[in-house]
Amino acid sequence: MRPRRADAQRNYDALVTAAAAAFARDGADASLEEIARQAGVGSATLHRHFASRQALLNAVFHGRVEALCAQARELAEGAEPGPALGIWLRAVGAYVSSTRGLASSLVPSRDNVCLSLVEAAGDELLTSARAAGAVRTDVSIRDLLTLVNAVAMAVEHCPGDNGSEAGRLLGLAIDGIHPSPQA
Template sequence: MRSDARRNYDQILSAAEAEIARHGADASLEEIARRAGVGSATLHRHFPSRQALLEAVFHDRVEVLCARAGELAGHPEPGDALADWLRAVAVYGATTRGLARSLLDGGRDPAPPAGSSCEVMLVDAGSGLLRQAHDAGAVRPEVSIVDLLTLVNAVSLATEGSPGAATEATRLVDLALDGVRPRG
């Protein structure tokens, strides 16, 4: 990328982070371009869709969650490791304005960013933890990582921006996880 193009990209990303923190995933693209000091065409050249911009804004944050899954992979209690990671994902989504909404929309984007979408990263990271929990008999066999991430995302959406969002997200995830444990 040329230096001026790289500078524009960085300015757009910085402006987008600030606007999404204020207004969520529906932040005005025109306002982002204006705050970045670029035209709308420049914004769209770097980020052809809103989802592409959201993916770029949240990519590094999602990488942190994926690294957490890696840290928990060797935990002696695989069910607890999975639950800890899912709580972390829920709290992150509930306290990071726009993240839960961008993950929800990511699966519906007709042209999601190739290969490194936040949703794909989370599915990949959580799959190993779920496999270990399945092997340990800590999770019902029919439960998939997509099921769990859907539940966690719903909790994040329901609690995002509320007072005590992290506490409420944790409580609701714990309730949901009771339903995925083996019966009897």
């Protein structure tokens, strides 16, 4: 990809900054028109840089997603597989539940770069945990991320919750992925 002209880069940066503020305030459904206005550009400029809302979400949350992926790689290298997966899922849950709009950026869609990155990172942990017998064989990374997102979206509008309810609910879900003891 060719580098952007200086004015195009300024517009791109202004749009990402305005979108981050709007998503934090209003969630992933924030008005694209308002984002463009706050960035000091027209809606055509926004759509020239971001072909879809998902592309804008990808740009806003890419750094956070990269941090989650790096954490997954670190855990895969140094922790026991079952606990490593649980630690990482809780970290994803904490990020998602504390960052308005992030859960929506991890919903399956055709151009969801963030979800693809998180799935790849998590699948490595899940594969190791499954091989160690720490996770049921019928669990997929998409299942686990759907649970994390569902919990985050369910508590997103809870007044005064500091993430404790999301952590508690996610713990219940994570406990359910372990294989049942043989009777």
